[in-house]
Amino acid sequence: MKRIIAIAFILFIACKQPDRIWDNPYDPRSDRSLWSPENLQARQRLNKLIELSWVRKGREFDGYRIDKSTNGVTWSDSIATIDDYITKWIDTLDLKVLVQNPSEYSYRLYAYADTNRSNEVIVKIRPALPGMPLPVEITNISYNHIPNIKMSINWTNSDEPDFKKYNLYTSLSDNGEKSLIKSINYINILSTEIDQFSVLVDKWYWIDVEDTTGQKTLGKSYFVPMDPKPIPSKLDSIKYAQKEFLFSWEESKETDLEGFVIEQIQLPDTATITLSDTLDPSKTSLNVEINEDVEHYYRLQTIDIWGHVSFSQVQSSSSYQRVVTLDYIREVGDDIKINSLGPLFKFSHLLSSVNAHFPVWIQNGDKVFALINDGTGLVVDEDGRNFRKINGAQPQDISFNKSGTMGVFTGVDHNIYITYLDKDAQPSKITDVSNNEWYSDPEFIGDGTRILYAQRKHKSNNNVGTKDLFTMDLDGKNVVQISDAPELEKFTMPRMSPNNDEILYVNENDGVYLLKYPNEKVGTIVLDVTDKVVPETSQFYRNIRWSPDGDKAILWEKDGSVYNLYLYESGQLRLLQIGGRYADWISNEEVMFRHEPSNAMLRKKISLLSGDDPSPLINDASHPSYGLPWMQLQPRQ
Numbered sequence: 243m244k245r246i247i248a249i250a251f252i253l254f255i256a257c258k259q260p261d262r263i264w265d266n267p268y269d270p271r272s273d274r275s276l277w278s279p280e281n282l283q284a285r286q287r288l289n290k291l292i293e294l295s296w297v298r299k300g301r302e303f304d305g306y307r308i309d310k311s312t313n314g315v316t317w318s319d320s321i322a323t324i325d326d327y328i329t330k331w332i333d334t335l336d337l338k339v340l341v342q343n344p345s346e347y348s349y350r351l352y353a354y355a356d357t358n359r360s361n362e363v364i365v366k367i368r369p370a371l372p373g374m375p376l377p378v379e380i381t382n383i384s385y386n387h388i389p390n391i392k393m394s395i396n397w398t399n400s401d402e403p404d405f406k407k408y409n410l411y412t413s414l415s416d417n418g419e420k421s422l423i424k425s426i427n428y429i430n431i432l433s434t435e436i437d438q439f440s441v442l443v444d445k446w447y448w449i450d451v452e453d454t455t456g457q458k459t460l461g462k463s464y465f466v467p468m469d470p471k472p473i474p475s476k477l478d479s480i481k482y483a484q485k486e487f488l489f490s491w492e493e494s495k496e497t498d499l500e501g502f503v504i505e506q507i508q509l510p511d512t513a514t515i516t517l518s519d520t521l522d523p524s525k526t527s528l529n530v531e532i533n534e535d536v537e538h539y540y541r542l543q544t545i546d547i548w549g550h551v552s553f554s555q556v557q558s559s560s561s562y563q564r565v566v567t568l569d570y571i572r573e574v575g576d577d578i579k580i581n582s583l584g585p586l587f588k589f590s591h592l593l594s595s596v597n598a599h600f601p602v603w604i605q606n607g608d609k610v611f612a613l614i615n616d617g618t619g620l621v622v623d624e625d626g627r628n629f630r631k632i633n634g635a636q637p638q639d640i641s642f643n644k645s646g647t648m649g650v651f652t653g654v655d656h657n658i659y660i661t662y663l664d665k666d667a668q669p670s671k672i673t674d675v676s677n678n679e680w681y682s683d684p685e686f687i688g689d690g691t692r693i694l695y696a697q698r699k700h701k702s703n704n705n706v707g708t709k710d711l712f713t714m715d716l717d718g719k720n721v722v723q724i725s726d727a728p729e730l731e732k733f734t735m736p737r738m739s740p741n742n743d744e745i746l747y748v749n750e751n752d753g754v755y756l757l758k759y760p761n762e763k764v765g766t767i768v769l770d771v772t773d774k775v776v777p778e779t780s781q782f783y784r785n786i787r788w789s790p791d792g793d794k795a796i797l798w799e800k801d802g803s804v805y806n807l808y809l810y811e812s813g814q815l816r817l818l819q820i821g822g823r824y825a826d827w828i829s830n831e832e833v834m835f836r837h838e839p840s841n842a843m844l845r846k847k848i849s850l851l852s853g854d855d856p857s858p859l860i861n862d863a864s865h866p867s868y869g870l871p872w873m874q875l876q877p878r879q
Contacts, residue, residue, distance in 0.1 A: 267303035267355030276300045278360035282351050284367040290335040303355035311348040337455040375402040375451040380464040387547045396433045397449050404453040405429045411448045441469035441548050472496045474552035477542040480559045489528045491542050499523040503543040510608045510623045537584050566601045566610050568872035575599050581867050591626030600783045604646030607876040621663050634668035635659050639784050641685040656680035672718035687738040696734045711736045726763040740792035770815040775799050783824050791830045798823040817852040834859050843873040
């Protein structure tokens with residue numbers, strides 16, 4: 243038995259062969275690692291060449307195949323098939339495709355022998371984009387109308403070797419959407435002219451350099467501001483004589499003037515009724531035949547060559563005005579009536595159940611504003627249209643900016659509010675009372691960007707202190723104290739002159755003072771000869787009103803049960819009318835006021851003495867507004 247086992251072992255040993263190396267690439271059993279390429283590398287040469295290199299291994303085989311992917315997901319198979327002795331290959335990139343879709347490129351390499359494939363090796367590379375062309379800049383843009391309308395654009399030159407073209411753009415804002423104006427295909431052309439453009443609005447212009455790959459480099463924007471509108475020539479006068487209106491206007495200094503047009507309009511929307519022919523720029527007057535007994539509104543259009551139109555002030559061809567009235571002055575308010583005073587143009591409009599107080603004209607007579615019981619006020623056009631109620635805080639007094647588009651007032655909470663008379667929004671509170679330091683008597687000053695007002699200031703928590711005058715911005719910030727009331731004196735009712743250099747105010751229980759603004763901190767008392775005058779604190783209708791020219795002011799006091807109307811002029815007060823209050827200016831030489839003894843609105847020239855009789859505000863006793871207790875004349879155009 244042992245012999246048999248030994249023989250079998252010898253036979254087993256004799257049959258075993260040494261390990262075989264399977265390195266034949268054509269043998270399906272071959273070890274692929276023995277003939278697979280190694281150390282695959284990729285590097286970019288110049289802008290558009292990718293060079294692949296690798297190390298060859300193993301016995302002979304048919305060659306190599308290279309696959310390519312530009313997104314790492316999908317592959318382009320066998321973009322190259324090369325012999326087995328080659329260990330380098332160059333891929334030429336399409337730079338336009340690269341610029342449009344910059345990404346990481348992948349290359350896959352393997353050897354093949356008949357149907358056999360070696361192991362794959364992969365290398366990735368993110369090709370660098372070709373350099374962007376250097377920008378060029380617009381150096382000048384000019385436009386002219388002589389001999390023809392044209393715009394000239396100049397720019398710096400490009401040295402881009404792969405230059406394709408310049409592209410000119412424009413937009414309505416610095417960061418807005420750009421529109422292509424034109425392209426210039428020659429590198430040495432550094433200017434162009436266009437005849438289709440507009441200078442009626444601000445515009446921005448750019449130029450970019452585009453290379454052959456489609457890359458563009460945009461230069462800095464070049465701003466061309468809107469061509470200034472022509473300065474409107476003032477329509478000096480419209481005079482009626484011999485069945486003609488004689489229009490006269492000032493000579494224009496514009497150098498690009500197309501001409502003038504006389505426009506007949508309707509108010510308040512200024513819609514055009516008729517237009518004259520375009521008049522020669524050298525003309526300064528025009529006679530137009532007109533029927534008798536008409537009332538028209540006109541304005542002068544100043545038109546430049548670019549299409550800009552500027553409008554003069556509106557001039558009325560009639561001397562007649564409208565009047566806004568109340569039948570009663572009472573706690574519950576009253577209806578508003580608007581009537582014309584023209585002999586032929588009979589206009590009347592009733593605003594019923596509005597419970598209005600003290601209606602006045604605003605916006606140069608285009609609109610009426612009135613206080614109401616259950617809100618801030620109401621606004622209505624001069625013809626009664628576009629009635630609008632302003633809800634919100636109830637004013638204790640109110641004043642308006644020069645344009646009449648905003649009002650400022652104190653509410654029952656003693657804070658200051660601003661209301662926008664052309665908007666539907668409620669008034670905005672811009673102060674916040676604390677420690678009972680109440681605000682009062684606000685008004686717009688200067689260009690309407692600041693507010694003058696009075697405020698109580700307590701030196702302790704006992705509600706005892708001074709009242710001083712202050713200014714602030716429309717948002718209640720940047721407060722500046724402009725007076726320095728001594729001890730416990732109280733400065734109230736400040737009124738800035740139209741010239742913005744003098745303030746009339748009241749030293750409570752003492753009299754009227756004049757403060758030189760902004761140099762003085764305490765004013766000088768203003769006397770009626772030797773007598774002090776203390777203006778009445780009037781709720782709803784403001785006391786102390788400057789004349790339009792800023793040389794005079796009108797105010798009233800209450801002496802016992804008697805009201806006295808005073809004129810301030812040249813540093814002095816003078817009694818103008820016994821029994822008068824609620825006064826305002828008709829012109830620099832005449833005032834209107836409510837006369838308490840007669841319960842009517844009267845008028846008086848300021849050149850008259852206190853003993854001279856005033857006149858009815860409306861002389862025509864047949865007019866429906868004659869003798870009413872409240873009446874306000876529409877300002878003349």
